[in-house]
Amino acid sequence: MNESFGARLRARLDACGPLCVGIDPSPALLSAWGLDDSPLGLERFSRSVVEAVGDVAAVVKPQSAFYERWGSRGIAVLERTIAALREAGTLVVLDVKRGDIDSTMAAYAEAYLDRGSPLAADAVTLSPYLGFESLAGAIASAVANDAGVFVLARTSNPEAAPLQRLVADQVVAGATAANKGHFPFGPVGLVMGATLPELEHSPADLNGPILAPGLGAQGATPADVARLFGPVRHAVVPSVSRAVLADPKRLRSRTITLRDECAALLGVVAQK
Ligand SMILES: O=C(O)c1cc(=O)[nH]c(=O)n1[C@@H]1O[C@H](COP(=O)(O)O)[C@@H](O)[C@H]1O
Numbered sequence: 219m220n221e222s223f224g225a226r227l228r229a230r231l232d233a234c235g236p237l238c239v240g241i242d243p244s245p246a247l248l249s250a251w252g253l254d255d256s257p258l259g260l261e262r263f264s265r266s267v268v269e270a271v272g273d274v275a276a277v278v279k280p281q282s283a284f285y286e287r288w289g290s291r292g293i294a295v296l297e298r299t300i301a302a303l304r305e306a307g308t309l310v311v312l313d314v315k316r317g318d319i320d321s322t323m324a325a326y327a328e329a330y331l332d333r334g335s336p337l338a339a340d341a342v343t344l345s346p347y348l349g350f351e352s353l354a355g356a357i358a359s360a361v362a363n364d365a366g367v368f369v370l371a372r373t374s375n376p377e378a379a380p381l382q383r384l385v386a387d388q389v390v391a392g393a394t395a396a397n398k399g400h401f402p403f404g405p406v407g408l409v410m411g412a413t414l415p416e417l418e419h420s421p422a423d424l425n426g427p428i429l430a431p432g433l434g435a436q437g438a439t440p441a442d443v444a445r446l447f448g449p450v451r452h453a454v455v456p457s458v459s460r461a462v463l464a465d466p467k468r469l470r471s472r473t474i475t476l477r478d479e480c481a482a483l484l485g486v487v488a489q490k
Pocket residue numbers: 240242279281313343372373374375409410411431432433434435436457458459460461
């Protein structure tokens with residue numbers, strides 16, 4: 219039997235320390251790297267990120283939107299990027315933020331979670347706004363494929379607060395129920411921004427990982443991560459894109475510095 223996503227993530231966090239590096243090949247970053255905004259530019263950017271951080275970041279999160287911009291040629295680069303990340307040994311969270319009725323979700327699950335799919339990742343980001351229950355099929359597919367999902371609970375952008383505040387308790391409760399009985403983590407993680415002023419919806423009983431984007435460009439610091447997520451310190455995966463991607467020469471060193479700072483402030487120990 220294969221290892222569950224929860225077991226693989228736990229092992230990776232224990233080995234590398236707590237950090238997810240996003241691959242967000244925006245036109246601005248491609249230009250800063252001296253690359254063309256083209257599928258070839260995307261490919262070079264993505265390959266460089268895999269080489270620079272694939273062995274030091276517990277998780278890497280390609281942002282699908284920046285590949286989708288280029289249609290089928292961009293998706294082909296995304297497929298190769300996912301394959302290269304898997305080869306490098308890191309875990310791949312594909313950021314697609316999908317959420318739809320159950321029959322459509324089944325197709326998304328086939329695309330992103332089915333082991334045989336060229337876009338299959340270790341986990342995907344999902345949106346719960348068609349109802350947490352609409353994600354049940356995708357969660358079942360994640361379990362069947364030893365994969366995971368990260369469901370948006372409280373995102374890092376401040377304008378989300380009035381809407382998400384109304385439903386985040388339902389999202390936390392749905393994820394907590396889906397994770398019951400799984401060890402060390404269940405298949406359902408939550409997204410909770412590192413930029414949040416406070417955690418209004420406690421993930422203490424989640425029994426799953428928490429992806430916390432917003433480090434750096436959106437203003438959050440490792441100290442914010444520690445303050446917010448101290449009670450669930452072993453489950454939090456802080457996530458950063460632009461702040462480490464800004465300079466290709468310092469990408470690896472900035473990743474290691476940020477990762478080690480998060481580990482120290484969270485009081486978790488990485489083995490390497
Ligand atoms: O799901 C995400 O990763 C995500 C959730 C969230 O609440 N906020 C958020 O910024 N993200 C993503 O995380 C990345 C953040 O990039 P930086 O602001 O450059 O670190 C982008 O790809 C966003 O789409």
